[in-house]
Amino acid sequence: MPEPFKLILKNLDEPGFTPDIGCYQRHGGYEALKRALAMPARDLPDGKKLSPQEALREDVKASGLRGRGGAGFSAGLKWSFVDRRSGKPIYLICNADESEPGTFKDRQILHKDPHQLIEGMILSCWANDVKLAYIYIRGEMPVAAKLLNQALKEARAAGFLGKNILGTGYDLEIHVHRGAGAYICGEETGLIESLEGKRAYPRIKPPYFPAVLGLYMCPTIVNNVETLCHVKHIVLMGPTEYAKLGTPNNTGTRIVSLSGDVQKPGYYEIQVGRVTLGELIFDPNFGGGLKPGRTLKAIIPGGSSSKVLKAGEVFKLNRKGADGQMAKVDVSLLDLPYDFDSLQQAGTMSGSSAVIVLDDSRSMVQTLGNLSEFYAHESCGQCTPCREGALWLSKATHRLSHGEGRKADADYLTHIAQNIQGRTICAFGEAAAWPVLSFVKKFRDEFEAQGAADEAAHAKSQGTSSPKSSDPRSAAGSLQTH
Amino acid sequence: MSFSVPASLEAELDELTTHYPVKRSASLMFLHALQEHFGYISKDAVEWTARKLGLQPINVYELVTFYPMFRQEPLGKTHIKVCRTLSCSLAGSAELRERFCTRLGLDPHAHAAQTTPDGQFTVEFVECLASCGTAPVVLVNEDLHHKVGTAEADAILKQGQKA
Structure with a gap:
């Protein structure tokens, strides 16, 4: 039976574990920091020497750690892009x-184990x-925010933060x-703008890659909470064991x-x-199954921006066969291993x-x-396709949900979404478009049936067979024809 | 009444400004602190912030209109933010918000934030509060309430009457 594995969550739900530094240190807290800061330079086989900071950067790369925020990009590689x-x-x-x-997930760490994040952050800052x-x-x-401020204060008082940390200068x-x-x-360049005291309009890349032109146009690393926590464990375990x-x-x-x-x-x-998606949902150690009498309808596998997966879907995944050769293998939805690569091969993301x-009641x-x-509300408004398109998507799905849909709305939605993705400064455009594209593609019958039923009801009440041309919905709908 | 920031708050904000190599960065933190103190961001608060940070008022005002948490009018003493987004919606957050509105004599169908005439409550639908595992969630001022059913909703209202 698959089991949870507690590394980051090891302490935070233990009875009696509190967010203060005393408790954290009684659980081995700040030992990784002490160990890293005392590390000597590392001799390489080719006679070169790595400074302890460079060594930690190499270790993070070797650990294979990928960003936990959404993109799943190699954390070590991200650090290596920094203009030094x-x-x-x-x-x-x-x-x-x-x-x-x-x-x-980050909520748990921030509220219950803020020092784990701070230790990971100090290590990451030191390495860079x-x-x-x-x-x-x-x-x-x-x-x-208050807990973090308190934790930072404690870390300063203990000499882990501030001037001359642990006497190392x-x-x-x-x-x-x-x-x-x-x-x-949450978009890293939008975040940087916001931290500069501006509206969070994402920056265009190139040239504004944070590693080169980030905060105040200086090299900047932006890492997720969970990613930074992992750095501590890479120090404690060593990259080989971690990997x-x-x-x-x-x-x-x-x-x-x-x-x-x-x-x-x-x-x-x-x-x-x-652990597979099926185990996450059905295993008693995890989700424990669906509500009584219900069957699975769909899974949104990696946050609302990821493409939806439909119950019963089968995917072709690259797998290494017994002969060592890569081959395409059929893997059904519930057997998909929950990781970065498998979900990507299934056409979505973790x-x-x-x-x-x-479930089937939805x-x-x-x-x-x-x-x-949500996406209509959250578009920052900088790029026209997203600002206008996200609102159109919302209006069309809203009318479909409120008895005013049209049979052609399935195509209309797809058309708008296709004209948002790839046409915006940041990935928000994709985030708004992907749910629409995947929902309509995989559940087209539901969208068309809803639209047809609404049209029929509309015609009955109006005594006509189609909406009048003066109907504002027709004007929007005409976009789909070109 | 003229606008005046207490000396202790101003000192706190001056200290905050030292956290950043560029003063403008402190804008959001200024607005949070002023909103907490005055209950909303007035035109005077915008101008005061701009003066303190060496900015034009528009540089501050455009933040107030961009970031959903900032308010330009006073709100109720108990601010009830009901999460609208998917997992909470699946767990009945629309019905929950309706209950709050109906019990408070507010329009259950209006989408925007609404405040009761006596200034005790504001009810608002907000986007994902990042606690989907305990849906539906409600943020009452600074406190997050999990798995809010009808009994807890009524308890929140009862508590708010005393505020």
Whole structure:
């Protein structure tokens, strides 16, 4: 039977574990920091020497750690892109703006084990010669912001933060910065703009890659809360041992946020790829199955922006056969290992590892309506296709959910979504478009049936066979014809 | 009444400004602190922030209109934010919000934030509060309430009457 594996979550739900530094240190806290800062330079086989900081950067690369915020990009590689020759200060920002619908993992760390994040951050800052760092936390988490400020104060008093950390001559300051309710601040360049005191309009890349032109146009690292926590464990375990957790190219553990129509919603830490989607939903150690008498309809596997998966789907995955050759193998939805690569091969993503389960009592039309309203509300408004398109998507799904739909709305929705994706500065365009494209593609019959039923009801009440041309809905609908 | 920021709050904000190499970065933190103190962001608060940070008022005002948490009018003493997004919606957050509105004599179908005439309550639908595993969730001022059913909803209202 698959079991949760607690690395990041090891202490935080233990009875008696409190967020103060005393308790954290009684559980081995700040030992990784002490160990790293005492590390000697590392001799390489070719006679070169790595400074202890360079060695940690190499270890993070070797650990295979991939970003836990959504993109799943190699953390070590991200660090390696940092421009270290510009002479400008290097900044590190912890992205604690957890707001992808379905995700509630960072919340646990921030509220219950803030020192784990701070230790991971200090290590990451030290490895990257960072002297000033920020925790950008969601405005809607005021309690966590206070806890973090308290934890930072304790860390300063204990000599882990501030001037001359542990007598090594290394100085670092970390400050908490609160957001104010805008989802787009989770996008790293939007977050940087917000931290500069501006509207969170994402920057165009190139040239504004944070590793080169980030905060105040200086090299900047933006890492997710959970990602930074892992750095501590890479130091303690060593990269080789760490990489034995999980599966090749999908190393370590991940905290999965499970919500929707399951018996036991909650956050579950797993070894990446060692537990399947089916086990996450049905195993008593995880979701514990669906509500009584219900069957599975769909899974949103990686936060609301990921493409929906339909019950019964079978995917072609690349697998190494007995002969060592890669071959395409059929894998059904519930047998998909929950990791970065398998979900990508299934045409979606593990994103922020938020799994939302939908059972047969749910209308896919209503569900998409809920999500599209979110994206319409959260578009920052900078790029026209997204600002206008996200609103059109929301209006069309809204009318379908309120008895005013049209049969052609399925095509209309697809058409708009296709004209948003790839035409915006940041990935929000894709985030708004992907749910629409996948819902309509995989549940087309539901959308068409709803539209047809609404048209029929409309015709009956109007005594005509089709909506009048003066109907404002027709004007919007005409977009689909060209 | 003229606008005046207490000396202790101003000192706190001056200290905050030192957290950033560029003063403008402190804008959001200023607005949070002023909103907490005054209950909303007035035109005076915008101008005061701009003066303190060496900005034009528009630089601050455009933040107030962009970030959903900032308010330009006073709100109720108990601010009830009901999560609207998917997992909470699946768990009945629309019905929950309707219950709050109906019990408070507010329009259950209006979408925007509504405040009771006596200034005790504001009810608002907000986007994902990042606690989908304990849906439906409601943020009451600073406190997050989990798995809010009708009994807890009524308890929140009862508590708010005393505020």
